[in-house]
Amino acid sequence: MNFKLILGITSIVLFTSLLMYNFGNSIDSYVNFEQAENRGSAHVVGSWDNTQEWGFSRETMRFTFYMKDEDGNVRRVIYPKPKPNNFEQATQLVVIGEMRNDVFFANDMLMKCPSKYNDADEAEFTQAEQG
Amino acid sequence: MAGTFGHIFLSAAFVASIAALIAYTLSAYKESKSMERVSDWLWRLKGASLLISSGILIYLIMTHQFQYYYVWNYTSLDLESHYLFSAFYGGQEGSFMLWILCSFVVGLGLIRWTRPPYKAPVMAVMALTQVFLLSMVAGWDLSWMTLGASPFRTIAQEMPNAPFIQANPNFVPADGSGLNDLLKSPWMMIHPPIIFVGFSMMTVPFAFAIASLWTKTYNEWIRPALPWTLAANLCLLTAIFLGGYWAYETLSFGGYWAWDPVENASLVPWMIGTAGIHAMIIQRKSSRAHKAALFLSILAYVAVVYQTFLTRSGVLGAQSVHSFVDLGLYGQLLLFILVMTLMGIGFYIYRYKEIPSPEKESQILSKEFMTFTGSMLLLILGLVIIFGTSSPLIGQFFVDNPTPPEISFYNQWSMPIAIIMAIFTVIGQHLFWRKYTWETLAGAMILPLLLTSAASAISIIAGDVGNISYMIFIFAGWFAVFGNGAILFHLLSRKPKLIGGALNHIGFGVLLLGIIASSVYTEPLLDQRAENYNKRVEAGTVFDEEGFPVTQPVEMFELQIDQPKLVNDRWMVTYEGFDVSNAPRPGQQSYRVKFEPIDGGRSFYVDPVVYPMLTTSSQANVEWSVDPHVRTGIFEDIYFYVAGSKYVEKENERVSEQSQMMPVSGVQTAEQDTAQTVEIARGEIIEAGDFSLQFIDFRPATEEQLPENTQVGIRALVRVEHTPSGSAYEIEPLFAVYTENERSFTYSPPLTIDAWDMDLKFTRLLPESESIEISIDGPINDFEEDWVLVVAETKPFVSVVWFGTFLLMAGFSVSIFRHWSREKQTQNDFIDDEDDELEDISQA
Numbered sequence: 001m002n003f004k005l006i007l008g009i010t011s012i013v014l015f016t017s018l019l020m021y022n023f024g025n026s027i028d029s030y031v032n033f034e035q036a037e038n039r040g041s042a043h044v045v046g047s048w049d050n051t052q053e054w055g056f057s058r059e060t061m062r063f064t065f066y067m068k069d070e071d072g073n074v075r076r077v078i079y080p081k082p083k084p085n086n087f088e089q090a091t092q093l094v095v096i097g098e099m100r101n102d103v104f105f106a107n108d109m110l111m112k113c114p115s116k117y118n119d120a121d122e123a124e125f126t127q128a129e130q131g
Numbered sequence: 132m133a134g135t136f137g138h139i140f141l142s143a144a145f146v147a148s149i150a151a152l153i154a155y156t157l158s159a160y161k162e163s164k165s166m167e168r169v170s171d172w173l174w175r176l177k178g179a180s181l182l183i184s185s186g187i188l189i190y191l192i193m194t195h196q197f198q199y200y201y202v203w204n205y206t207s208l209d210l211e212s213h214y215l216f217s218a219f220y221g222g223q224e225g226s227f228m229l230w231i232l233c234s235f236v237v238g239l240g241l242i243r244w245t246r247p248p249y250k251a252p253v254m255a256v257m258a259l260t261q262v263f264l265l266s267m268v269a270g271w272d273l274s275w276m277t278l279g280a281s282p283f284r285t286i287a288q289e290m291p292n293a294p295f296i297q298a299n300p301n302f303v304p305a306d307g308s309g310l311n312d313l314l315k316s317p318w319m320m321i322h323p324p325i326i327f328v329g330f331s332m333m334t335v336p337f338a339f340a341i342a343s344l345w346t347k348t349y350n351e352w353i354r355p356a357l358p359w360t361l362a363a364n365l366c367l368l369t370a371i372f373l374g375g376y377w378a379y380e381t382l383s384f385g386g387y388w389a390w391d392p393v394e395n396a397s398l399v400p401w402m403i404g405t406a407g408i409h410a411m412i413i414q415r416k417s418s419r420a421h422k423a424a425l426f427l428s429i430l431a432y433v434a435v436v437y438q439t440f441l442t443r444s445g446v447l448g449a450q451s452v453h454s455f456v457d458l459g460l461y462g463q464l465l466l467f468i469l470v471m472t473l474m475g476i477g478f479y480i481y482r483y484k485e486i487p488s489p490e491k492e493s494q495i496l497s498k499e500f501m502t503f504t505g506s507m508l509l510l511i512l513g514l515v516i517i518f519g520t521s522s523p524l525i526g527q528f529f530v531d532n533p534t535p536p537e538i539s540f541y542n543q544w545s546m547p548i549a550i551i552m553a554i555f556t557v558i559g560q561h562l563f564w565r566k567y568t569w570e571t572l573a574g575a576m577i578l579p580l581l582l583t584s585a586a587s588a589i590s591i592i593a594g595d596v597g598n599i600s601y602m603i604f605i606f607a608g609w610f611a612v613f614g615n616g617a618i619l620f621h622l623l624s625r626k627p628k629l630i631g632g633a634l635n636h637i638g639f640g641v642l643l644l645g646i647i648a649s650s651v652y653t654e655p656l657l658d659q660r661a662e663n664y665n666k667r668v669e670a671g672t673v674f675d676e677e678g679f680p681v682t683q684p685v686e687m688f689e690l691q692i693d694q695p696k697l698v699n700d701r702w703m704v705t706y707e708g709f710d711v712s713n714a715p716r717p718g719q720q721s722y723r724v725k726f727e728p729i730d731g732g733r734s735f736y737v738d739p740v741v742y743p744m745l746t747t748s749s750q751a752n753v754e755w756s757v758d759p760h761v762r763t764g765i766f767e768d769i770y771f772y773v774a775g776s777k778y779v780e781k782e783n784e785r786v787s788e789q790s791q792m793m794p795v796s797g798v799q800t801a802e803q804d805t806a807q808t809v810e811i812a813r814g815e816i817i818e819a820g821d822f823s824l825q826f827i828d829f830r831p832a833t834e835e836q837l838p839e840n841t842q843v844g845i846r847a848l849v850r851v852e853h854t855p856s857g858s859a860y861e862i863e864p865l866f867a868v869y870t871e872n873e874r875s876f877t878y879s880p881p882l883t884i885d886a887w888d889m890d891l892k893f894t895r896l897l898p899e900s901e902s903i904e905i906s907i908d909g910p911i912n913d914f915e916e917d918w919v920l921v922v923a924e925t926k927p928f929v930s931v932v933w934f935g936t937f938l939l940m941a942g943f944s945v946s947i948f949r950h951w952s953r954e955k956q957t958q959n960d961f962i963d964d965e966d967d968e969l970e971d972i973s974q975a
Contacts, residue, residue, distance in 0.1 A: 004492075019515060019544075026540035027522055029530045043534045056775070058920070061661070061685045078675075080683040082774035082920055088752055101679055 033073040036099040044095050044104065048087070049074050056083045067093060067104070075099070079106045087111060134199055134283040137187035138270065140180040141281065144231075145265040147177035152258035159251035159345065167251050171242050174254065177261070178235040185228055188282055189219050198303040200289040201225065201282040207309035211715075217320040218310055223443060224282035226323060227267045233324070233331040234261060241335065245355060252342035253335075260334055263467045267460055279463065312716065312744050312756055318377040322370055326397060329366030330435050333400060335359035336407060337432030337475065340425045344482045349421050353411040356428065358951040360408055365943040367401040372936045379770075379929075380761055386650065387932065390541045395520045396438030402513035404431040409506035417499050419489045423506060429475035434513070436471050440464045446523055496569060501559030508552050515544045546604060549643055553607035556636040557614025563632070564618065579613040586613070590644075594652060594927075604647050611640025631946030638938025645931030649768075656769075656923035658688040658696045658704075687774060690724065692886065692917040693858050699925070703727040706919050708886065709778060716742040719758075722773050722919055737762055737771045741779060753786050755779055767927040775920035806908040808894060811849075813901045818854070820911030825850040826903055830863050838878055841869040847893050847903050851884065856916050860884050864893035864905070881908070886917060 028043055036042035046069035048054075054065035063079040065087075077095055090111035097106035151173035158166035188201070192215055197203040205218045205225075220229040238257045245253055270281020286304070287296050295302050339356035343349055374394065375387035388394060407427035413420040440446070444461045493499040518525065519536045526533025561567060561575055586609040591602055619633040657665070665684040667673045673681040690696060690706035698704045707723040719742035727734040740758035759772035811817045811826035830846040837844040844867040852859035867878040881890040889909030896903055 015511070019518065022540060022543065023518060023522075023525075023536060024529045026519075026536040027526045027529060028534045030532045030534060058689060061687060062683075078683075080685060082687065082922070101677065103675075103677070103679075105683060107683070 030094070032069040032071045033075045033099065033104065034071070036104065037102075039099075041096065041098060044069055046070055046093055046095075048090065048093060050088075067095065075102060075104050077104045077106050079109055084109060084111060133187050133191060134196070134285065137184045137191070138281055138283040140184035140187065141265075141283065142269060142271065144177045144180040144184065145262070145269045145271075147173055147180060148258055148261040148265050151177055152255060152262055155251050155255035155258050159255050159342075162248070162251075170251070170254065170258075174235075174238055174242065174258070178239070181228070181231060181235060184283075185219070185232060188225065188228070189216065191283075192216075192218055195307070196303075197305070197307050198285050198287075198301075199282075200284050200286050203286060203304055203307045205307070205310055207307040210310055213320065214310055214315055217323075220323045220327075221310055221314065222282070224268050224280055226327070227264055228282065229323060230327040230330060231261060231264045231268075233327045234264070234334060237328075237331040237335065241338075248346045248348065249339060249342045249352060249355065252345045253338040256338035256341045257334060260471075263463075263470070266463060276462075277459070280460065309745065312742070313381055315715070316377055316381055318373050318380070322373040322377065325366050325373065326370035329363050329370055330400075332359050332363030332366060333404060333432055333435050335363065336404075336428035337471075340428040341475065341478060343425065344478045347482070347485060349425070349486055350414075350418070353414050353424055354950075354954050357408070357411050357415070358947050358954055360404055360411065360428070360431075361943055361947045361950060364401055364404045364408065365940060365947065367397060367404065368936065368939055368943065371397050371401065372933075372940075376933075381758065386653075386926075387929070388646075388650075390519070390538055392520045392535075393442050395516050396442055399513045399516050399520075400431055400434040400438060402509045402516070403427060403434050406506040406509035406513065407431050409502050409509070413499050413502050413506075417493075418487075419493065419499050420503055420506075421487050422483070423503065425479060425486065427506070427510065429479060430510075433468070433472050433475060434517070436468045437517070440468045441520065496562065496567060496572065498559060498562040501555055501562055505552060505555050505559055508548055508555070512545060512548045515548075516541065546600065550604055550607040553611040553640060553643060556611050556639060560615050560618045560633060560636055564621075575617070576614070579610065579617050582613040583609040594648070598651075601647060601651060604643065608640050608643035608647065611643065612637055615640065628945070628949055631942045631944075631949060633942070634938055634945060635942030638935045638940075638942055640935075641931060641938055642935030645928050645933075645935050648928035649926045649932055653924050653926045654699070655686040656688070656698050656704075656771075656921070656925065657686070658698055661685045661688045662699075687920055687922045690919050690921055691856065694856060695727070697729070701728060701730075703729060706917075708917065709776070709919075711778075717745065718743045720776070720778055722776070724771070724919075724921070726769075735762065737769065739772045741773050741776065753782060763930065765930050767925050768929045769923065769925055771921065771923040773919050774922045777915065777917050777919075806890075806906050807911065808904055808906045810897070810902050810904050815902075819907060821854055821914045822907075822911055823852045823854055824905060824907075825852075826905075827861075832865055832867065836865060837867050838869045840871065841867050841878075842875075843868040843896070845896065847905075849891070849905065851889075851891070853887070853914070853916065858886075858916070862891060864891055866893040866896055866903070879906075884909075887914065 028041070030043045030045050031039075032046075033044060036044055044067070046067045049066040049068045052066040052074075056063040061080065063081060063083045065077055065079075066074055067077045068074045079095075092111070094110040095104060095106040096108040096110075097104060099105075151170055154166060154170035154173055157163070158170055191199055191202050192206055193212070195202070195206070195208055201222055201224055205221045206215055210218065218225070220226045234257065238254065238261075241250070241253055241257065265279075267279045268281055269279040270284060271278040286293075286302065287300050290296055336356045336359060339352045339359075343352040371394070374397065378389070378394075379387040404427075407424060407430075410420045410423035410427050414424045444464045446461075493503075519540055522533050522535050526536075557576075557579065558572065561572065567575065583606060587602070587606040590596070590605050590609070596602055596605065615633050615636040619630055619637060622630045622633055664673065668681055668684050671680050675681050688696070688698070690704065692706050692708060695703040695705040703726075705725045705727070707725055709720045709722040711718065711720050713719075719740050721738050721740050724737050724739070725734060726737065737760040739760040741755055742758065744754045744756045757772045757774070759770055762769040762771070807819060809817045809819050809824060811824060813826055813828060816823050816825045827848040827850055830848050832844040832846045844865070846863040846865050848861060848863050850859055850861045862882050862884070864882050865878070865880055868875055869878060870876070877894070879892040879894050881892045883890050887909060889907065889911070891908075892906040894904045894906045
């Protein structure tokens with residue numbers, strides 16, 4: 001009985017710490033472009049800088065634009081997929097990927113789009129792949 | 132006016148639910164029959180007012196009364212009537228009403244069928260959940276807070292400070308903002324009702340568990356509760372399936388499962404409910420696991436409420452694709468989850484010492500141990516998924532500003548747990564029907580293990596599986612199929628009514644196989660150019676403009692019209708053009724793409740659709756959405772969508788030019804005459820821009836096509852070729868000279884080549900040189916052929932995922948009938964043939 005109790009408690013502790021460890025590793029903080037420079041994968045929040053050159057190139061099959069993060073750093077973002085359809089309307093972008101040599105290579109992109117007419121609380125997130 | 136009535140009836144339902152709660156609690160407390168009858172009538176009264184107010188809401192939607200915010204926000208004039216009806220539960224408020232309606236009907240069933248001593252306490256708990264749910268839509272304006280958000284509030288009440296309301300308080304919009312185009316799908320019409328029936332039924336085991344703790348009768352409650360729990364699970368499973376199928380068919384995520392918080396939120400109650408079913412079955416058969424059965428029944432409903440909290444309070448707002456609009460219900464939802472958790476878990480702890488527990492530990496090789504382990508594994512997996520889904524809340528203890536966990540977090544945990552589960556299902560199912568020692572069990576496992584090894588070897592070789600954990604996963608899946616298949620085989624001939632469990636566990640194995648095949652072995656479709664490019668990316672020999680190596684592979688390709696491309700060394704794929712139509716969605720384009728297998732199989736077409744999202748598009752910017760084509764097959768699906776096309780690009784240019792065009796007088800912004808003329812002698816070929824024109828010969832013109840008083844009428848056979856692509860058309864434009872009022876006129880009707888957006892006219896005839904003059908109007912210099920940008924994948928064995936799901940549904944259905952008929956006949960002398968063992972099960 002005592003042995004089983006110890007075994008039970010040990011396995012619960014093991015399970016919980018493994019879960020915590022794994023969970024802690026698989027989540028991340030949202031960062032800005034400068035902080036993203038020295039890490040592997042990063043989530044950066046910001047908005048599209050529409051004053052600079054942008055667009056999808058059918059030659060390189062990549063979508064390129066400039067994004068301004070929440071602290072005002074502007075960087076070029078390369079997204080190897082077609083331009084998401086609701087891109088221009090997005091009030092906020094989240095790019096997920098890697099920063100290399102001042103260029104952000106996004107593997108994924110989320111867009112926060114305002115719905116028609118309403119105020120900020122009715123904003124909705126849509127995934128980039130959502131055509 | 133009607134809205135006021137709706138609001139009154141909804142409020143009446145709320146009051147009646149409070150009255151029913153008090154009445155049921157009193158009758159449970161006093162064990163009074165007459166009080167119970169009063170309570171039943173209060174329940175029905177609540178249902179009646181709820182039905183009336185729902186009817187009024189549907190009426191408002193059907194008659195397009197856009198002064199109501201809910202009607203304006205989710206419908207529009209052009210919506211088909213079946214979608215108008217489903218808009219009733221399309222929004223946050225209406226979906227709460229649907230949930231309440233379903234719970235009301237479930238309550239009627241409980242009133243009819245529940246035996247004493249459980250009826251009154253069970254109904255008291257049901258009434259309590261109704262009070263909470265109704266408070267979410269009551270819309271009572273108390274002085275310090277608003278209680279819930281009523282679907283009957285008007286735009287003026289919703290946005291009192293909006294300028295157009297201040298200018299005109301009786302403002303009624305001409306049209307609504309419409310239902311989201313993505314939700315216009317038959318799957319999305321039936322998904323919500325099924326999920327709410329499931330949620331309502333999941334309340335029943337919770338209510339029975341509370342009633343059992345209340346009445347201190349810990350044995351009998353599972354008999355009536357078990358069929359309800361099974362039915363709840365069947366509904367949730369069906370709803371999860373429909374949601375997954377919709378996501379796969381409609382969205383361009385490229386899959387049926389994305390570990391999205393909303394998907395997880397419906398999966399976790401299902402898992403905990405299934406864990407509870409396992410505990411209930413042990414309790415029924417062996418009088419053990421009373422504590423687990425109670426605990427899991429409580430937890431399953433708490434999970435339902437928790438998922439409601441996560442998806443509807445706005446906590447997930449930043450993380451999920453489809454969380455609900457935040458209606459400011461955070462406080463009410465938090466109270467709901469706290470009361471349910473504290474009542475359930477608190478009561479459980481309070482009674483903990485009284486709940487029977489087994490005198491001696493069960494052996495490892497027993498059905499109790501195996502089933503219980505299965506139950507715990509389901510619980511653990513459920514908790515891991517809840518943990519990941521709650522990252523906006525829990526993640527704050529780890530990092531600031533937490534992001535959602537990576538997908539790999541879910542996969543790393545669910546894969547090993549699923550493998551252990553698969554093995555336990557086989558041993559557990561064998562022990563469930565017969566006693567085994569380790570030796571006899573090993574004997575019974577020989578045949579299933581042989582079959583499993585053979586099937587795994589074939590799958591691993593055929594699928595070229597290199598990853599060791601995938602190999603184990605595949606082995607576990609096949610083992611669940613064959614091990615439980617042996618049980619099914621024996622039951623079918625002897626006790627076919629009892630095959631529910633065996634079917635479920637086979638379905639689980641099939642599901643595992645389908646999931647691994649379809650998710651890990653998904654491959655993008657690529658043309659040779661993209662394939663070569665990706666090979667060079669992998670080798671690190673592609674550099675971008677700044678000279679740094681490119682690391683991201685390309686996962687799309689382009690098709691030019693009528694130019695076949697070899698794709699994945701399997702098909703010649705040809706884009707053959709598109710049609711624009713206005714049904715079912717205005718302005719949608721349906722693209723025709725032909726697949727011809729190079730090994731000589733039957734060719735087929737896919738026709739993906741692109742359409743403008745009218746609800747979110749504006750004058751200056753069209754927002755396009757795609758409807759992928761999924762070609763379903765037994766061995767693989769082809770998932771195909773158009774991510775860009777020349778048409779879409781031109782439309783975007785046109786729309787943005789229009790919106791920038793200023794109405795300046797005197798400035799001619801209209802199209803200039805771009806027509807160009809060429810002279811061609813018979814048999815000659817003339818180059819014009821990217822095109823070449825060959826005048827082949829004259830052709831006679833038929834009488835009826837010519838104007839009256841024609842003197843000369845002739846056609847010219849002209850071959851027009853687009854030089855870079857080689858595509859060509861032969862046309863026969865007409866030239867005529869006729870007289871009217873004694874004056875001569877020429878008649879040269881234009882012929883249009885749609886694909887090139889080009890008009891051609893036969894403008895002059897030069898008989899002396901046997902030449903003709905052709906006028907070409909269209910983009911002949913920078914002419915671009917029609918093209919589409921394609922994103923496509925092959926997904927092997929998605930059909931197996933659906934098949935596994937169907938097996939699970941079938942298994943649950945069989946079990947529901949069996950446990951329900953036993954519960955109905957429980958007072959009669961029902962002979963339970965499950966309890967005698969299957970002696971000859973190992974004679975396989």
